[in-house]
Amino acid sequence: MFKKILIANRGEIAVRVLRACRELGIKTIAVYSEADRQALHVRFADEAYLLGSSPAGESYLRGDRMIDIARKAGADAIHPGYGFLAERADFAADCADAGLVFIGPKASSIAAMGDKAVARTTVARAGVTIVPGTEGEGPLRDEELLALAPKIGFPLLIKATSGGGGKGMRDVFSIEDMPGLLQSARREAKSSFGDGNVYLEKLVEGAHHIEFQIMADQFGNVIHLGERECSIQRRHQKLIEESPSPYLADDESLRQRMGAVAIQAARAVDYANAGTIEFLVDKDRNFFFLEMNTRLQVEHPVTESVTGMDIVAEQIRVAFGLPLSRVQDNIRCRGAAIECRINAEDPYNNFMPSTGRITLIQPPTGPGVRIDTGIYAGFEVSPYYDPLITKMIVWGETRPQAIVRMRRALEEYRIVGIRTNIPFHQTMMDTYPFISGKYDTRFVEEQFSMIDAAENRELYLDIAALMATLVAHGQMEHRSQVYRRNDSSSIWKWFPRLGRQNR
Amino acid sequence: MKYIAEVDGLDFPVEILDEHHVRFGEEILEFDLAAVSGQPLYSLIVNNESFEGYVYPDEGSWQVLLLGRSYSVNIEDEREKRLRRSENGNILPDHEFTLRAPMPGLAVVVMVHEGQLVEKGQILAILESMKMQNELRSPFSGTVVRVRIKAGESVEQKQVLLSIVPDVSSPSKH
Numbered sequence: 001m002f003k004k005i006l007i008a009n010r011g012e013i014a015v016r017v018l019r020a021c022r023e024l025g026i027k028t029i030a031v032y033s034e035a036d037r038q039a040l041h042v043r044f045a046d047e048a049y050l051l052g053s054s055p056a057g058e059s060y061l062r063g064d065r066m067i068d069i070a071r072k073a074g075a076d077a078i079h080p081g082y083g084f085l086a087e088r089a090d091f092a093a094d095c096a097d098a099g100l101v102f103i104g105p106k107a108s109s110i111a112a113m114g115d116k117a118v119a120r121t122t123v124a125r126a127g128v129t130i131v132p133g134t135e136g137e138g139p140l141r142d143e144e145l146l147a148l149a150p151k152i153g154f155p156l157l158i159k160a161t162s163g164g165g166g167k168g169m170r171d172v173f174s175i176e177d178m179p180g181l182l183q184s185a186r187r188e189a190k191s192s193f194g195d196g197n198v199y200l201e202k203l204v205e206g207a208h209h210i211e212f213q214i215m216a217d218q219f220g221n222v223i224h225l226g227e228r229e230c231s232i233q234r235r236h237q238k239l240i241e242e243s244p245s246p247y248l249a250d251d252e253s254l255r256q257r258m259g260a261v262a263i264q265a266a267r268a269v270d271y272a273n274a275g276t277i278e279f280l281v282d283k284d285r286n287f288f289f290l291e292m293n294t295r296l297q298v299e300h301p302v303t304e305s306v307t308g309m310d311i312v313a314e315q316i317r318v319a320f321g322l323p324l325s326r327v328q329d330n331i332r333c334r335g336a337a338i339e340c341r342i343n344a345e346d347p348y349n350n351f352m353p354s355t356g357r358i359t360l361i362q363p364p365t366g367p368g369v370r371i372d373t374g375i376y377a378g379f380e381v382s383p384y385y386d387p388l389i390t391k392m393i394v395w396g397e398t399r400p401q402a403i404v405r406m407r408r409a410l411e412e413y414r415i416v417g418i419r420t421n422i423p424f425h426q427t428m429m430d431t432y433p434f435i436s437g438k439y440d441t442r443f444v445e446e447q448f449s450m451i452d453a454a455e456n457r458e459l460y461l462d463i464a465a466l467m468a469t470l471v472a473h474g475q476m477e478h479r480s481q482v483y484r485r486n487d488s489s490s491i492w493k494w495f496p497r498l499g500r501q502n503r
Numbered sequence: 504m505k506y507i508a509e510v511d512g513l514d515f516p517v518e519i520l521d522e523h524h525v526r527f528g529e530e531i532l533e534f535d536l537a538a539v540s541g542q543p544l545y546s547l548i549v550n551n552e553s554f555e556g557y558v559y560p561d562e563g564s565w566q567v568l569l570l571g572r573s574y575s576v577n578i579e580d581e582r583e584k585r586l587r588r589s590e591n592g593n594i595l596p597d598h599e600f601t602l603r604a605p606m607p608g609l610a611v612v613v614m615v616h617e618g619q620l621v622e623k624g625q626i627l628a629i630l631e632s633m634k635m636q637n638e639l640r641s642p643f644s645g646t647v648v649r650v651r652i653k654a655g656e657s658v659e660q661k662q663v664l665l666s667i668v669p670d671v672s673s674p675s676k677h
Contacts (some may be wrong), residue, residue: 071567124609167634187629188636191611235635344633348573353606353633355660360542383607387633416542416557425573463554464574465508465515466527467547469538469560470576473504473519 002077002101002320006070008135009081010060011374012390013296014041017079020312029073031066035382040374047073054384057307060084063091067098077101077319079312083386086295087114087445103319105273112269113292116161116199119269123289126268128261130278131288133201135161141234142182145200151174152202158182160189161197166236171203171287175183183326189218206283206440208247209233213303214261214275215311217318222266223328224259225303225311230278231441232428234351239444241299242338246399246437248282253472258287274300274315283440298341298388301372305395307336336399337364343387346419347427347450354419362386364412368395368405381418389420399437403429411419425451507584509577599668600642604658608632613654613665619647621667628652628664646672 004027007017014030018041021028030045035054042048046189048217049069051059063085070078078100080086086104089111095102104110113119117135124130134140134148137163149172158181160168168189170181173480190196213225219449229245230238248255262277268290276297278290300311345351358379363371373390375381381389394409396402407429410422431453508515518526525532533540534549545555556569559595567574612629616620630637645667 102575157648184636184638187612191631191636192634210637246657349605352637353608353635355607360540360544362539362544383632385633409562414544414557416544423568423571423573428572459511460554460569460572461510461513461574462515462527463547463549464556464569465510465513465576466517466525466532466534466549467545467554467556468510468537468558468567468574469508469515469517469574470504470519470525470547471533471543471545472565473506474536493517 002316004029004073004075004077005083005103005316006031006066006073006075006078006100007045008060008063008066008078008085009083010036010039010041011385012372012388013081013130013298013374014039014082015044015374016372017081017312018044020310021079023310024316026316027073029069031060031069033384035380035384038379040376043169051071054382056084056384063088063094064387066091066124067094067100070095070100075100075155077103077316079103079316080295081300082295089114101319103273103315105271105275109269109271110294113223113275114158114162116291118165120289120290122268123265123292126264128265128268128289129287131202131204132158133199135159135199137199139197140199141343142179143196145150145182146178147176149178149200152200157158157201157203158185158198159201160185160193161199162193162195163189166233168198169236180312191301204280204282204288206442207231208245208281209238209278209441210245210258210281210287211276211278211293211297212259213297213311213323214262214271214301215309215314216266216272216275216278218272218321219323220267220398221324222263222271223324223326223331224262225307225309225331226333227255227258228297228299228302230299231439232444233441236443238299239337239341239343240425240434241401242301242336242402243302244333244336245267249437251285253276254287255283261287261289262377263291274311277425280441296338298391299339299391301370301391302337302339305393306333306335307331307368308334321462326409335395336395337393337395337404338399339391339393340406340410340425341388341421342390342392342413342415342425343421344381344389344418345387345421347421347424349419351421351424352386355383355417357381358415359417360414361416362412362414364392364409366409366412368402369409370394375415376394382446390415400435409410424450507581507613509579510574523657549566599648599666600645601666602627602639603628604660604662604664605637605639606630606632607660608637608658610652610654610656610658611636612665613650613652615647615650615665617647617650620670621645623646627667639664641667643667645668658672 007014018028028045030041030048031051032042033054085091089107093107094100120130155173158170168185169200170185172178185410186196208231210227216222227245228241228243232240265277276293279287281287344354361377370393375389394405410426428434505518529602537546543559556567558567564578574649608630611631625641628639649666
């Protein structure tokens with residue numbers, strides 16, 4: 001087995017990979033930016049190396065420095081996590097040239113799936129249905145796109161050619177809106193990926209975003225680990241994922257067909273290691289290939305929960321050259337798992353990013369709850385990186401049990417100092433379309449509102465009024481006491497004793 | 504001390520009697536309030552019912568996050584309440600509007616210049632934070648009077664970006 005692995009990432013995913021390495025008895029190397037000196041992945045690792053200043057371009061995107069550090073430290077492999085360098089074919093190739101194992105697919109597979117046009121042509125040739133779009137035409141100018149749009153038909157999507165994570169993506173409902181949206185999509189794509197090229201794709205209405213987890217070894221064995229339903233999205237960013245999909249439910253024949261197509265798509269690019277095939281499933285249960293993510297996914301823990309497989313450990317074994325530890329017939333999904341992505345965003349203020357110091361964390365524990373996180377009390381949420389700070393995954397014997405458990409765990413989870421979207425998840429767990437499993441990719445943006453959804457919940461206006469008044473009263477009392485003592489500098493030391501102090 | 508706490512349009516009179524008793528409307532309640540680990544996270548036991556909430560000040564009011572729901576509570580002592588009522592509560596929107604950064608980030612584009620007329624909803628600037636670009640729009644029609652940022656500059660949360668004076672013909676003004 002590998003002796004030492006460099007983890008070319010940060011945050012919760014760096015911690016996740018580190019844990020797999022530790023369990024396999026492999027030494028770990030963390031890399032970090034100046035902002036992350038005190039991050040958990042740095043403190044948990046056996047060795048840690050500074051990459052550079054805080055912006056990702058000066059740190060986590062510096063493949064050259066990653067490789068230098070890996071060689072200097074005597075690593076035999078690099079795990080890229082997700083984001084940053086995970087889907088950069090040139091980085092995978094550079095690792096191979098430097099004699100390091102890249103824990104992921106071959107550079108050629110990344111390149112084939114990374115260019116959306118090539119990916120879609122490849123899978124279409126293998127007989128997989130794709131969503132109609134213009135990506136096959138190469139880079140087009142605005143006038144050309146405007147001319148092609150009516151042929152595809154509205155509504156449609158503008159997508160960044162080198163895109164991902166919902167960036168550089170816009171929904172278009174009419175030709176009049178299109179010039180402005182093209183401009184803003186190109187601008188965002190340019191700043192996120194350094195490439196302002198966009199293409200058009202038909203927007204499938206009432207669609208479900210359902211993806212299949214693939215695992216492949218270097219001997220040509222490819223299996224799938226079932227699906228994940230990822231239709232709870234906002235601005236094309238996933239917020240909640242679950243397995244199995246309540247939309248596929250017990251339609252075992254559709255599940256088998258989609259799984260077979262996913263394996264076929266992976267084989268078409270000679271795929272090895274973990275990957276994900278994303279599909280759109282329309283309201284008539286037709287499914288279309290959307291894209292392949294040639295890396296570990298954020299939401300991999302829901303699949304781990306229902307299959308019992310440690311996907312990261314399996315990635316490492318397969319990259320080392322071992323065959324898959326299971327065959328398709330040994331993959332059985334048990335129970336139901338749900339993941340909530342907890343972002344530093346304020347759901348009461350249009351999901352504005354929230355930054356600052358986390359002063360207290362009280363994580364939920366107990367039966368069936370898993371937390372993947374990179375934060376701790378004292379951690380500073382900076383504007384440099386993704387707002388995802390922690391993920392909570394629950395497992396239940398049935399989907400209703402998983403929902404009840406998620407509600408319980410969300411209520412236990414306290415993160416103080418910044419705003420998080422925990423209230424969004426709590427509200428969602430009480431929303432009829434979610435509970436009944438009848439939601440599609442437009443649900444959050446078109447039908448969901450924090451205020452309307454909260455109307456069914458029990459109100460505690462009196463308790464809220466009382467609590468706020470007692471807190472406000474305590475603060476005013478202490479302030480006036482401090483002023484009387486003519487010692488305004490000590491004001492802060494009174495706060496911890498609020499409400500319990502003698503007058 | 505007597506207070507009036509207003510939440511969702513309802514007034515709750517609260518009189519603090521001593522450190523464990525409060526008159527809440529007509530009722531006298533026994534309570535104990537403790538800040539958890541010195542944080543703005545409060546455990547409240549009231550008549551032996553236990554609640555935990557996150558309470559923090561926000562632009563003149565108090566936000567209470569309690570059992571998965573956020574409440575905005577306005578608290579005034581009686582004196583303040585009378586004072587405000589006597590002013591008959593009419594504040595005209597004739598002062599200039601200051602656009603502040605809703606979050607720390609990078610000003611990617613500044614779309615307006617000083618003296619420019621803007622429409623309601625027009626994009627004023629684009630702020631990038633956590634890899635997302637956020638369009639900041641004008642809340643009303645008016646004239647840009649000051650621009651304090653340039654494209655490419657980093658801004659802190661609540662930093663003043665620019666100011667706009669509402670259009671004189673704007674119907675929002677009496």
